[in-house]
Amino acid sequence: MRDTFARTLYKAGKANPKVCIVVADISPAGSMAAFREEFPARFVNVGVAEQNMIGLCAGLALRGYKPFAYTIATFSIYRPFEFVRDDICYQNLPVTVVGIGGGVTYSTLGGTHHAQEDVAVMSALPNMSILAPCDPLETEFATDHSAKYTSPLYLRLGKAGEPKLSEHAPDPWVFGKVRTLRAGSDVCIFAYGPIMKMAFDVADALEKRGKRVRVVSVHTLKPLDTAGIAELLRAHPAAVVIEEHSSQGGLAGKVKQIAWDAGARCSLKTFSLQDEFIHVHGSHADLLAAHGLEAGAIVRALT
Amino acid sequence: MSDTFARSTFNADVSAKRCLALRRRILEMSQTVSALHIAGAFSCLEMVEMIYFHFMRRAGKESPDTFLLSKGHGCLSQYTSLEMLGILQRSDIEGYCKPGGFLGTHPDYRVKAGIEASTGSLGHGLTMAIGMAYADKLDGKDRDVYVVMSDGELQEGSVWEGILLAPALKVNRLTAFVDCNDFQSLGRTSETYPNFYPVPEKLRAFGWECVEINGHSATEIHRAVTSREGTRPLMIVGRTTKGRGVSYMENVPIWHYRSPSPAEYQQAIEGLREVRG
Incomplete structure (x- = not known):
């Protein structure tokens, strides 16, 4: 799921020079590393400073960029919550906040790394949309959609190794539809x-x-x-x-x-x-x- | 872009007269609502005036440059400046804090009205300004970004995240002002955190160019900006007086919130003089 996200975002970033990624000290594995290598100016690591991550994304979005904030879910939305609320949602900016390890994916890391109430918290914010793909295939749809979306979005991802469950789905993936x-x-x-x-x-x-x-x-x-x-x-x-x-x-x-x-x-x-x-x-x-x-x-x- | 936009010629006398008019207008506005942050608007007024009327290049109402008031509670300085520039209309100001109006006691994002970001919660403006300046750098745009913060605001951890970030991203078109009026809601900022002073050496240690000046002196503000090295983000620490311009408001904490009564308003108007540093 994480790798599919990175691969899809890399493609989106290649197609659209306004796509940029702001991470808070999380290792840019797989295609994320390729994005970083190919578009170093559009990949910013703010270090262990999540308020910076969200605030910087807001500033970039105010200038017409399409930023993705990316780190572990607890750190992408809980630590900088008021920045997500005021900078992104209140101003209705096209920033996608990506939370890796939504739910209790990071099982052994303890409660500080469990995002077990993230949907509730993000749902409460006006202007915020929430996508939670179930497998790598839906992750591709969700990431593609995020890259074109013009409002705040929380993209809740798992980690890695999720099986492909939607391969034979009778319904297409349509934003906002079950x-x-x-x-x-x-x-x-x-x-x-x-x-x-x-x-x-x-x-x-x-x-x-x-x-x-x-x-x-x-x-x-x-x-x-x-x-x-x-x-x-x-x-x-x-x-x-x-x-x-x-x-x-x-x-x-x-x-x-x-x-x-x-x-x-x-x-x-x-x-x-x-x-x-x-x-x-x-x-x-x-x-x-x-x-x-x-x-x-x-x-x-x-x- | 820079061919058509230009800075106005600096003239300290013109700035002082303009600030006098802005103070008068702010006092007028104080008679329409019961609570406002008048004293905090007066302390940053000379800095805001210099940004809007001198540093930001203009062609009519248009400017390629950006101003964010991170200390959003000082917005009367911003609204009255925007009105004087013709970007806000008299009717907009008359709608201040009224149903149907769009101006409140903190600025609410509305580009057409000259409000380029929503502020009000302290500690947000700097990092948004860094993001804007970084975007301009990516785009190769000839734009400056100005942000005004309060000294109490520098107690927010997020500001220090931004202070770390700006030199790392080399946003050398960013100019941050600190309205150092030494007051926060509960008392003297220097009593809350005595070791915070002097401020400039901290900023320099983080990789900023930083100077401390008299924040009410247009001449010193002008010199601080025009003599910058230009290779790093610049922080200007302006020593100011909260409530400056109205004798009974100066350094008196209640004027953080209160509006003057009609009698106090009259006294303030009669006592207003040009501020010269």
Whole structure:
């Protein structure tokens, strides 16, 4: 996912001389290194100074540039939060803030590196849009879109090694629209980001039990496709939300709100991270499991 | 661009007269709203006047150069200058802090009105100015960027991130002014952080060109900018007096917020004199 982002951004930067990258002391691996080598003036490392990163992007954007701020999610939005809010959102500037390791991807690094409430925090900001691709293929779409987008955007990425899940999706990727990755009619699972793999595992298990399961990527969390979600809620007898995000202010609560507003009659079960910090040190899967996000447990809860 | 835009000729007398008129206009505005930052506008007025009316090159209302008021609460100095330049209209000023108007007690981004960035939260203007100056450098543009900060603002950590960054990016068309009036909301800035003074040696250690001057002297402001080496970002530390120009406001903290009563307004208007350093 990270490499796809870098490769796509490199292409965008080659095509558009206004694309620039501002990083805060994060290693420019892969294609990011190529961008740095080929366009050194448009690649700025501000060091361990995230307020600088966002403020500099705002200044560049005020002069017509298309900046990408890039570092680990907690440092790209939490540390310089007021700069994201005032400099970028309040002035409605075309800056993309990239958060690597959204959710608890950086499992062993501890709670200081877990962005488990990032969608809630960014959703609350006027003018901000949020993209959270589920695999490298969606990352390419999302990055391409970001490079052309004219307003603030938070691009929530995982880390690396995510499998390609959207390769055979019947729906195209369209900004602001939910996207069916695999079709089904009994159960509709909504998910976004790298936890999509778990959604697929849950779908596989339910299908073995005779259910036809639709899996939907909510890659655009803001603006949220309220009409698209309402339609799916009305079309299925059962709906499920699986997200690598706190239960506070994530997709789960929003889908419940849409269900109420739409008068949906389906069952609706949601699986999110708990509203607690995680003091577990282990694999990414270990941390998710500590908060109940594990395919087997979800299947048991659904059957 | 530089062929058609030009700086006005420097004349200290003209600047002093203009500042007198701006102070009078700010006092007039003080009679329309109950709370404003009048004293902080008076302390940076000579620096703002010199930027707008002398340093920024102009062709009519247009300028290739940029001014950001990072100490956004001093915006009465900015609004009245923009009005005098014809960029803001009298009706815009009359809408100050009123429904339907677009001017508040902190500047809100509106390029056509001469407000090139939103400020108000301290510690944001410098890094945005660096970003603009760096973009100009990338584009090979002949543009200067001016920013005015407060001395209290230099307590923000983000300012020091910017102070590190500007020399590293070699933004030598950036000129930052510090309105060193030695006051913040709760008292003397020098009492909050005694070791902050003297300021210039800190900036020089970070790679800036830095001079300390009398911030109310147009002549000293002029000399500081025109004699710059030009190879590094420049910080001008202007020693100023909060509330300068109205005797009873000078160095009296309440005037950070308060508007004068009609009687106090009359007294202020009658006591106004040209400020000469």
